[in-house]
Amino acid sequence: MEAGANPNDGQALYNRMFGRDDDHLALLLEYGLGRGDREPWSSRLGVELEGAAGLLGDQLGWAILHDHNARVALLLRGGGAAPDGQLRGGRTPLELATVYGKTEAARLLRAAGATGPDLDAVDRLMAAGMIADRPTAAALLDEHPELVAAAVARHPSAILRATGAGNADAVRLLAELGFDVNALGRTDLPIEEPWETALHEAAGAGNGDLVTLLLGLGADPTVRDNRFGSTPADWAAHFGHSISELGPPPRGRA
Known part of the structure; x- marks a missing residue:
């Protein structure tokens, strides 16, 4: 990171998101994960990807679904993930947590300012x-x-x-x-x-x-x-x- 590696690297996040250790995430957040629009894969693959902010949403959605509640708290507290933002698929984080019975994640989201959800x-x-x-x-x-x-x-x-x-x-x-x-x-x-x-x-x-x-x-x-x-x-x-x-x-x- 000190040599200039881009913290907004979706592949690095994917490779580490399955376990419960969040040391990688804390480090990447410290160096700017989720800030700005720059990420390394759009130019390499020749496609337009979601950008830096979307990486936080993907991580938050995964953490909610898989009961990685320490990660939910880290992303909301230290990562600036939007508690009312729209996730991939169109739901808000609180909608996702509520529909799938993730009560602790829902509590963390409400504490961070999430409102609703307005479910049918x-x-x-x-x-x-x-x-x-x-x-x-x-x-x-x-x-x-x-x-x-x-x-x-x-x-x-x-x-x-x-x-x-x-x-x-x-x-x-x-x-x-x-x-x-x-x-x-x-x-x-x-x-x-x-x-x-x-x-x-x-x-x-x-x-x-x-x-x-x-x-x-x-x-x-x-x-x-x-x-x-x-x-x-x-x-x-x-x-x-x-x-x-x-x-x-x-x-x-x-």
Whole structure:
């Protein structure tokens, strides 16, 4: 950095964002990450990228979704990330945190001045499901009996997201509401793309309690994910977990 390296380097941020260590981020913020318009990749790739300020938004969105709350606080406090700014996909940070049940991130955002969020009934039902708020869900359905179909259409992989958050109560409530326990989705970004099921997620994480719960709710252990063509048992074996409910690992797998 002292030799002139550009702190607004999206590839460097991507390479380090998956872990919980934020020393790289603190250093880059100290040297100007998020300030100005200059970043090194537009000229190298010959395309127009989002610019320096957008890098902070991407980091904030990732930190919210993945419960990296120390990073949320760092970006808001030391990075100047806008608590009411628009993230990739069109949501504000507080909308993202609320819809996906990230209550600590939502608290940090409100403390930093975020307002709202102004959610429609579909997103309010999703938000209630993600924190297992039965009274709010019941009140919404009393007022809008048709709401579940719209919520399932907008958030088909809700049970996968609740599984990724390790929230068994949310998994139960979402299943009771009518969300598909076998829906394919992804947990890393706030988009719907058919990657894997909740059972794959639980098996890969070695969460036997959630595996048992999902199987009891009708999860299909024979479904293969759309990226690797693997079953939940394959995922458990790949990550070194032995989950008896899924049966023995496939022959030849560790």
